[in-house]
Amino acid sequence: MGTVAALPRKVAVTRKVREQPRRLIPLGLVAIALLAWTGYRAWAARQPYTWAGTVEARDIAVGSRVGGRVKEVLVREGERVEPGQPLMILEEGDLPAQRLQAEGQLLQAQAALDKLRGPGLTRGTGSLAEQVARARAELTAAQVGLDKAELDARRARTLFQQQVNTRAELDTAEASLRQARAERDARRFRLQELEQGTDADVRAQQGLVDTARGRLEAINVAQGELTIRAPVASRVESLDLRPGDLLAPNATAATLVEDDQVYVRIFIPETHLGRLQPGSELPVHVDSFPERTFTGVVENIATQGEYTPRNLQTPDERASQVFATRIGLRQNGQHPLRAGMAAYVTVPK
Structure with missing residues (x-):
């Protein structure tokens, strides 16, 4: 009977011992998870x-400031290009005719300026420079005539006071003096008018020359814009134009x-x-x-x-x-x- 009573107690103890590790499993899992999380945090803290x-x-984006019709395309998409290498060429259009007109206008303006600045073989009154030189010489002659008339007038007054000359002779000498002074003043005014007019005309004509030269330079620049070039070493990413296409000014080619x-x-x-x-x-x-x-x-x-x-x-x-x-x-x-x-x-x- 004693042996039979001890069996249930032994079974209970055995069952309790088996259940105790099972209860520790969740605690162990929690501990492992905490260790893993702590390790991950430490690892993550060191990661870059x-x-x-x-x-x-x-x-x-390359293009042309003048635009025009595409004449020739020299590269393809994906191709590498060097600095200054032509990419495409546009047709000249009427630019050669505009250049001829600009050159002719520049020659005419320059010839007119040269005529104003220096003597030339011209008909009639000659160039303005010749007219100025002639007016300066005439003023010198008028001044000489005025000096002689002043001397004659002083001599006539002296002789009249000495009762050597008559009143009519004195009046004639003084009239000649007034005429010589008026002639000198007229020549001086003429010379000033020519000199002032010459400077103004030269400046105006120089402006016409500069305008014509600027127009010619603008045409030269426009002709240079007909060839679109690569500014630096690069690769062609996109190029959709073909010969015959029209390219607007300042548009991306x-x-x-x-x-x-x-x-x-x-x-x-x-x-x-x-x-x-x-x-x-x-x-x-x-x-x-x-x-x-x-x-x-x-x-x-x-x-x-x-x-x-x-x-x-x-x-x-x-x-x-x-x-x-x-x-x-x-x-x-x-x-x-x-x-x-x-x-x-x-x-x-």
Whole structure:
């Protein structure tokens, strides 16, 4: 009987011992989870920041200031071009005729100016310069005649006072003096009129010469604009014109991309702005080349904050102020990156 009574107690003890580890399992799981979370937080605290951005490149819209009909297209899309290389040629139109007219007008204006400035073999009264010289000589002769008339008048007064001459002779001498003075004044006024008129005419004619020369230079510039050239080494991104198409003045004829001037634009939250400095080197990755790391250099950090584009940050970060940052990519030969690629910039903590 004693043995039978002890069996239930032994079974109960055994069951209690088996249930105790089961109760400790949840506690162990909680402890493991806390350790894992703590480890993850420590690991995450050491991980660098990664900000998404977009690869961009400098593009150039080239065209012509005069426009016209396309005569010849010399390059294709995707082709690399060198500085000064012709891209397309426009038809001349009536520019050669305008140039002939401008050259003729310039020759006429210059000939008229030369006629005003110096003596020439002209009919009639001659050039204005000749008329001025003639008027100056006539003024000199009139002054000499006035000097002689003054001497004659003084001599006639003396002789009249000595009762050697008659009153009629004195009146004749004084009348000759008045006539000589009037002649001198008329010659002086004529000379002043010619000199003033010559200066004004020369200035006016010089203005006509400058106008004609400026018109000719403008036509030369317009003829130079008929050939559209690449300003720098670049790659032709888009070119939709064909021979016979009309190109409006100042319209875009082709878009060039400086693929050696590639950079990444990212947006840095205000709270992490102090982690970047201009000149810092950062690793850059793109989805197109997952196993390749590009070297970026911080070129510029915007001085004015803005709000991040929605397609680059999490919803919490969209409401925070950010600063646009330009990350230049170092060039080692031709860059495989293209504008529009998604890029990721890693910044150490």
